[in-house]
Amino acid sequence: MTAEEQLESREAVSLDELETLLRIPSISALPEHREDVHRAAEWVADRLQVAGMEGARVLPTGGHPVVYAEWQHRPERPTVLIYGHVDVQPVDPIDLWDSPPFEPEVRDDRIYARGASDMKGNLLESILAVEALLRTEGSLPVNLKFLIEAQEEIGSPQLPEFVAVNKALLACDLVVSADGGQWSEEQPLLTLGLRGLAGLQIDVYGPASDLHSGIYGGMVANPIHALAHILDSMHDLDGRITVDGFYDDVLPLSDEERAAVAQVPFDAAEYTKSVGVEQLAGEAGYSPLERVWVRPTLEANGIWGGFQGEGSKTVLPSEAHAKITCRLVPDQDPARILEAIAAHVERHTPTGIRAETLPLPGSGTPYVIPHDHWGNRAAAEVLAELYGVQPYLTRSGGTVPVCAIFQSELNAYTVSFGFGLDDEQFHAPNEFLRLRSFRRGQIAWVRLLRRLGQEAVPQ
Amino acid sequence: MTAEEQLESREAVSLDELETLLRIPSISALPEHREDVHRAAEWVADRLQVAGMEGARVLPTGGHPVVYAEWQHRPERPTVLIYGHVDVQPVDPIDLWDSPPFEPEVRDDRIYARGASDMKGNLLESILAVEALLRTEGSLPVNLKFLIEAQEEIGSPQLPEFVAVNKALLACDLVVSADGGQWSEEQPLLTLGLRGLAGLQIDVYGPASDLHSGIYGGMVANPIHALAHILDSMHDLDGRITVDGFYDDVLPLSDEERAAVAQVPFDAAEYTKSVGVEQLAGEAGYSPLERVWVRPTLEANGIWGGFQGEGSKTVLPSEAHAKITCRLVPDQDPARILEAIAAHVERHTPTGIRAETLPLPGSGTPYVIPHDHWGNRAAAEVLAELYGVQPYLTRSGGTVPVCAIFQSELNAYTVSFGFGLDDEQFHAPNEFLRLRSFRRGQIAWVRLLRRLGQEAVPQ
Secondary structure, eight states, X not given: OOHHHHHHHTHHHHHHHHHHHXXXXXXXXXXXXXXXXXXXXXXXXXXXXXXXXXXXXXXXXXXXXXXXXXXXOOTTSOEEEEEEEOOBOOOOSGGGOSSOTTSOEEETTEEESTTIIIIIHHHHHHHHHHHXXXXXXXXXXXXXXEEEESOGGGTOSSHHHHHHHTHHHHOOSEEEEOOOBOSSSSOOEEEEEEXXXXXXXXXXXXXXXXXXXXXXBTTBOOHHHHHHHHHHTTBOTTSOBOSTTTTTTOOOOOHHHHHHHHHSOOOHHHHHHHHTOSSOOOOTTSOXXXXXXXXXXXXXXXXXXXXXXXXXXXXXXXXXXXXXXXEEOTTOOHHHHHHHHHHHHHHTOOTTOEEEEEEOSOOBOOEEOOTTOHHHHHHHHHHHHHHSSOOEEEEESSOOTHHHHHHHHHOOOEEEOOOBOTTSOTTSTTOEEEHHHHHHHHHHHHHHHHHHTTSOOOO | OOHHHHHHHTHHHHHHHHHHHHTSOOBTTOGGGHHHHHHHHHHHHHHHHXXXXXXXXXXXXXXXXXXXXXXXXXXXXXXXXXXXEOOBOOOOSGGGOSSOTTSOEEETTEEESTTIIIIIHHHHHHHHHHHHHXXXXXXXXXXXXXXXXXOGGGTOTTHHHHHHHTHHHHOOSEEEEOOOBOSSSSOOEEEEEEOEEEEEEEEEEOSSSOEETTTTBTTBOOHHHHHHHHHXXXXXXXXXXXXXXXXXTOOOOOHHHHHHHHHSOOOHHHHHHHHTOSSOXXXXXXXXXXXXXXXXXXXXXXXEEEOXXXXXXXXXXXXXXXXXXEEEOTTOOHHHHHHHHHHHHHHTOOTTOEEEEEEOSOOBOOEEOOTTOHHHHHHHHHHHHHHSSOOEEEEESSOOTHHHHHHHHHOOOEEXXXXXXXXXXXXXXXXXXXXXXXHHHHHHHHHHHHHHTTSOOOO
């Protein structure tokens, strides 16, 4: 029996296992789910051990734990580290889910649950592939390590230190990240870049307590208007970010890079329809894909202040708050960006108002990998064979902070190799994964590991 | 025994009665308190009957009820209608209260509870005064009616129709509103004007569901930024409202009116300290008191959208919302103002965003009474005698919508006669009433009714 046949034969069991993992509400952002996150990590460690990986264990980080496992019996072959995460996003607004987020439901060959696409499905694909190879061939084509974290959705606050301290344990020639996606069911892609991330909260304070908007309204500054002013001052009418110094370190976009982006087809009409807007928006002078792939953003993720109940309450509120995250591109530095925003907030705080900024956990440095890196060539061949077409060379607007960390700490590039699709509602209600992707991903991993086994240890 | 002695002798009982009334959580804005509002109205009706008023009863309005009672045995004297309300504001943010809002607590000769100052204390003062007169003198100096509503804090949505339909029942020569305050413990005032009120909610919609801010951020418009833009577009940097047509109907301020306002002392340093801000703010070219008394405002009372939890969620939210109320001055019309704002919102809605506006219940027309009206002269004499100084002639930045309604429907001006003070945290956590005001208010009402009994029926 081949590894591929082995995978096909246990399809129903594998789906059961995915459902089991999806039932664990491993929301890393919410303290009340700390135990669930740990439980998910334990589940993955157990599953890796069962798959035939060695020394599978849950390791502490000071925050949410990581899972490590290894198989190192190919001294003449490269060492590959498979990276993924077992934590998931929060689920609110919960009332927009058609089925409960942690009670997986299969409908139309899709499995609906928080974490299905991002990325418990992808994670399990890689483990199942490794198991199938070990069961059918008795060995793996490469030396292999797994590093599965549980804090990616909050920006991996403790992972940089964990990687730095455990350089020897994690030493490898190539990282393959299972946290990624493909272009469509018919079209593969290779992600050459990821945006970075920097977030902060703005806390705006006015009067010491909520005031009557009649008795005081007109002579006491309103924190909501102050916050609106601060937020609105951060973009001009062309969608350009007006924070002083924000673009200082952005590398100019070469004609070649713009041409590569332009080669990737983009159907604005289909896009607006899928997202549910009448028109796309964004920074003037750039195409939609450029806006998401190679241009930085500054985005409010949440805002609140004053009375939010039913009806009317004529209050002049005491405070207002907003959370902001920026997506960054090479060579922007998260810390410098946060400083620039904090200075901007200070400059734009109106009279009678006090504003504070507080960095949010989870910054990430932007990342790029050469398109002709040996890891990328291997992945491209596997994908081309599996899909029948060459992968697009894309970037992602998202952030996987560890790619930059692996590069600086382990001196290893990261190849992105995941099978989610952009319409799968990750970070949103009704997240789902196509089961076809789940099946195809397992085969893809088998082939990628075989193909990487043809490489010599890099010098 | 005089009425004054009678009031003094039952001081402890009267305080008990105030506490009983304050324990009823009659929050008119919250549907879950509908029964409590009704219970408070029943309590007032019973108390009026006990006081010796006749035909005391709770009447339906289609919304929260009103309480009516009468005493009409002075055909040669004016008919005075005492107006008040028994409903209260919501209590959030609840965690800022030092004692539970509906468990009244006396500390340092102050009673702390939601509704203590606005206006259950004031309301009870007038009832106690009437009772004391009837008990000690066997009759009242004027014909008297009570109209106590239970929806003032939501802008009295059903009251205009109730007054219009019950013109005969409510017919009177003068309204005296118990819903008001004094300048300080030493200084009385007469309120000659009240601002009007118009409110609306702005609902801003972007993508059909919350999106990943990395995958979509940059090409899909963000509803929070759109809302910030809309809100920030409503004022210029001088604090002037930039909604087209907003000031069209504002009557110019005469030199005489500005001089009257300027005669009222205003200590900015003390004010900023009491409110807890470093500087006052507001419209350029006007003094702080002018900004609150004779200039209109546009004020956000609440804002919300996206992720408000702990930590970070990198979401591009689907929607964002704000509640706005405007305080209006003569001759602004609430309906026209709401139309102007709705048009402004439409003009300032960014590409890729859909915005809707929804009027909030509770508009009110601005109101002014001549300073030498006979009702004002009577109130001024009583206050001057009681405090030892002439009352300031002021306006209030707040809104009592019924004043304009009584004027148009009953052809009766309203004299403001209440004893709250501006620092008593009404509409805010830790609302309180000075018990000295509670005692003095009872005496004041006795004297006002006596003084009004010296007037002939107006022709």
